[in-house]
Amino acid sequence: MIVQAASKEDQTRLVDDVRKHGTSRRTPTVRAVGLIAFVALVAALPVLPIPEFWITQAIYIGLYALVALGLILLTGIVGLTSFGQAAFVGVGAYTTAFLTVGYGISPWLALLVALALTAAVAVILAWITLRMSGHYLPLATMAWALSLYYLLGNIDALGKYDGIVGIPSLSIPGGPALDTGRSFYYLLWGIVVLAALAITRLLDSRVGRALRSVKGGTTMAEAMGVDTFKAKVGAFVLAALLAAISGWLFAHFQRAVNPSPFGLNKGIEYLFMAVLGGVGHVWGALAGAGLVKFLEDRLRELLPALLGSNGNFEIIAFGVILILVLQFMRDGVWAFIDRRLPRQMRAIDWRAADPLARRVQPARGETVFEARDVRKEFGGLVAVNDLSFSVRAGEIMGLIGPNGAGKSTTFNLVTGVLRATSGEVRFGGQEISRCASRSIARRGMSRTFQHVKMMPTMSVLENVALGAHIRGHATGLSAMLRMDRNEEKRLMKEAHRQLERIGMSALMHERAGNLALGQQRLMEIARALASDPILLLLDEPAAGLRHKEKEQLAEVLRQLRTEGLTILLVEHDMDMVMRLCDRIVVMEFGTKLMEGTPTHVQADPAVQAAYLGTEH
Numbered sequence: 001m002i003v004q005a006a007s008k009e010d011q012t013r014l015v016d017d018v019r020k021h022g023t024s025r026r027t028p029t030v031r032a033v034g035l036i037a038f039v040a041l042v043a044a045l046p047v048l049p050i051p052e053f054w055i056t057q058a059i060y061i062g063l064y065a066l067v068a069l070g071l072i073l074l075t076g077i078v079g080l081t082s083f084g085q086a087a088f089v090g091v092g093a094y095t096t097a098f099l100t101v102g103y104g105i106s107p108w109l110a111l112l113v114a115l116a117l118t119a120a121v122a123v124i125l126a127w128i129t130l131r132m133s134g135h136y137l138p139l140a141t142m143a144w145a146l147s148l149y150y151l152l153g154n155i156d157a158l159g160k161y162d163g164i165v166g167i168p169s170l171s172i173p174g175g176p177a178l179d180t181g182r183s184f185y186y187l188l189w190g191i192v193v194l195a196a197l198a199i200t201r202l203l204d205s206r207v208g209r210a211l212r213s214v215k216g217g218t219t220m221a222e223a224m225g226v227d228t229f230k231a232k233v234g235a236f237v238l239a240a241l242l243a244a245i246s247g248w249l250f251a252h253f254q255r256a257v258n259p260s261p262f263g264l265n266k267g268i269e270y271l272f273m274a275v276l277g278g279v280g281h282v283w284g285a286l287a288g289a290g291l292v293k294f295l296e297d298r299l300r301e302l303l304p305a306l307l308g309s310n311g312n313f314e315i316i317a318f319g320v321i322l323i324l325v326l327q328f329m330r331d332g333v334w335a336f337i338d339r340r341l342p343r344q345m346r347a348i349d350w351r352a353a354d355p356l357a358r359r360v361q362p363a364r365g366e367t368v369f370e371a372r373d374v375r376k377e378f379g380g381l382v383a384v385n386d387l388s389f390s391v392r393a394g395e396i397m398g399l400i401g402p403n404g405a406g407k408s409t410t411f412n413l414v415t416g417v418l419r420a421t422s423g424e425v426r427f428g429g430q431e432i433s434r435c436a437s438r439s440i441a442r443r444g445m446s447r448t449f450q451h452v453k454m455m456p457t458m459s460v461l462e463n464v465a466l467g468a469h470i471r472g473h474a475t476g477l478s479a480m481l482r483m484d485r486n487e488e489k490r491l492m493k494e495a496h497r498q499l500e501r502i503g504m505s506a507l508m509h510e511r512a513g514n515l516a517l518g519q520q521r522l523m524e525i526a527r528a529l530a531s532d533p534i535l536l537l538l539d540e541p542a543a544g545l546r547h548k549e550k551e552q553l554a555e556v557l558r559q560l561r562t563e564g565l566t567i568l569l570v571e572h573d574m575d576m577v578m579r580l581c582d583r584i585v586v587m588e589f590g591t592k593l594m595e596g597t598p599t600h601v602q603a604d605p606a607v608q609a610a611y612l613g614t615e616h
């Protein structure tokens with residue numbers, strides 16, 4: 001991962017800032033004022049003396065924003081692309097149209113049916129495609145959008161391409177009818193604001209961190225105990241449900257449906273809204289929906305006048321705008337605004353929280369880990385050749401060898417990233433050779449990566465809190481309802497404690513991507529420690545560090561050993577390995593060359609030859 005180190009002044013400023021203001025400073029008020037102003041404007045709009053046209057426009061923006069919100073979660077947060085959101089809007093719209101017009105069912109009951117149907121379709125699509133890597137999901141969503149469009153247009157009971165008319169307007173059960181634009185507006189925007197709030201809360205939670213960790217690869221997330229498949233399916237279903245709610249509202253607002261607004265074109269337009277608005281931000285959905293609606297209207301007037309003929313020219317203009325946005329405002333309009341707003345700092349509200357329960361550590365000297373004749377073949381290449389070694393509680397075991405010796409492969413076999421061709425890996429007395437990474441993490445093995453893997457746009461504290469994922473239980477729903485705060489405080493307290501342990505708590509509010517490489521490596525160690533591991537695996541933690549940073553790292557590792565932690569260390573810096581490790585396994589060409597104390601290893605002619613490249 002390419003990361004930009006913050007300038008020395010930036011870091012000093014940040015640390016000073018935190019010290020001066022105390023770490024419990026609240027977010028500056030510009031954001032809060034902006035939020036209040038926005039909600040006030042949304043609430044006041046219908047009572048202002050403005051033409052009905054503007055209310056209708058605001059309703060369309062709200063309908064679009066609901067769909068775009070789902071895409072923020074799916075594309076911006078989890079990193080999946082869907083061209084099929086318009087089709088989910090169609091499921092919501094057609095289900096309610098069919099049931100309310102054909103069978104006189106209450107629209108609210110029809111909403112439940114629409115949501116159930118949408119969830120079923122989304123789960124099936126996600127289940128089939130997300131197990132496969134590559135572009136299967138985007139392709140499947142395209143196929144889904146195309147097939148639903150033609151299906152709707154060819155079913156007699158759904159009125160073919162003419163659709164269904166005479167859909168009743170909504171009314172609050174036992175309350176008023178929402179049959180005017182202004183009354184409908186309140187229901188719709190109430191739902192939009194609630195959905196935006198729910199997604200914001202979700203992102204600021206244990207499940208939210210897990211969802212964000214999935215973007216850009218699953219290895220790190222799985223190593224933190226996150227079920228990445230479940231996270232992806234969950235995000236896909238939630239995005240589909242938001243689209244279906246938009247469709248349900250759309251049908252009762254328009255009072256008629258036909259297949260055209262639910263085709264692939266519209267699916268692309270929804271994606272365009274999310275990207276234009278800023279796919280990484282909840283506000284991006286609102287900005288994108290507003291901008292696209294505005295552009296749509298302007299272009300529909302302007303383009304025919306300019307070009308002298310009628311047609312769907314705005315699609316071409318959208319394409320050009322998208323290219324320009326991707327070129328000059330890659331993260332969307334909201335990211336551009338967000339960068340200019342005061343940085344958000346989390347208030348420290350966890351001091352009084354109960355600490356998380358700790359694992360019982362094995363007695364010093366007990367064998368915690370064992371590899372027995374572990375072998376890994378890549379085609380004809382034997383990367384790890386019947387390797388056996390064990391690690392005892394409370395020691396630092398080094399795993400060294402020249403480039404290509406098989407150390408990283410061994411690491412991946414041990415942590416469940418790769419499956420061994422043969423042999424056995426045991427941890428805590430149990431066989432784990434067939435276990436997935438996340439299940440190994442739950443058993444008490446935690447790791448760092450040769451190339452730092454983190455969430456660069458999230459704070460250092462949040463990155464470290466991800467490490468404690470397996471120690472929490474709060475669900476996404478409880479996060480949306482803010483019923484997870486007690487556990488969240490405990491997780492944050494743990495993350496803070498681990499940052500203090502490695503001497504980095506002053507940087508906890510900094511964006512992880514702004515840290516220098518040495519600090520990022522230390523942050524990874526804090527993250528691994530937050531899982532309360534029995535065995536800590538460090539993959540070349542000193543790579544790329546300067547002398548002083550290496551000294552700091554060595555000091556941290558010594559301290560951890562004193563506290564009784566067991567460490568398996570892969571490292572190229574021989575000086576560090578020899579000074580730190582209790583025992584060392586030396587590998588060459590996938591085979592164990594020898595095992596012993598640093599003194600033995602250093603004196604061994606075969607080891608010297610392996611490193612110097614001479615015959616032995």
Ligand SMILES: Nc1ncnc2c1ncn2[C@@H]1O[C@H](COP(=O)(O)OP(=O)(O)OP(=O)(O)O)[C@@H](O)[C@H]1O
Nearest residue numbers: 378381382383401402403404405406407408409410
């Ligand atoms: N996925 C893979 N497919 C094919 N060959 C692989 C794969 N992963 C590793 N190898 C090969 O296995 C051998 C061992 O590689 P590995 O990365 O484990 O060595 P290493 O000791 O970690 O090296 P380094 O110190 O350079 O990281 C190398 O020859 C490498 O090319």
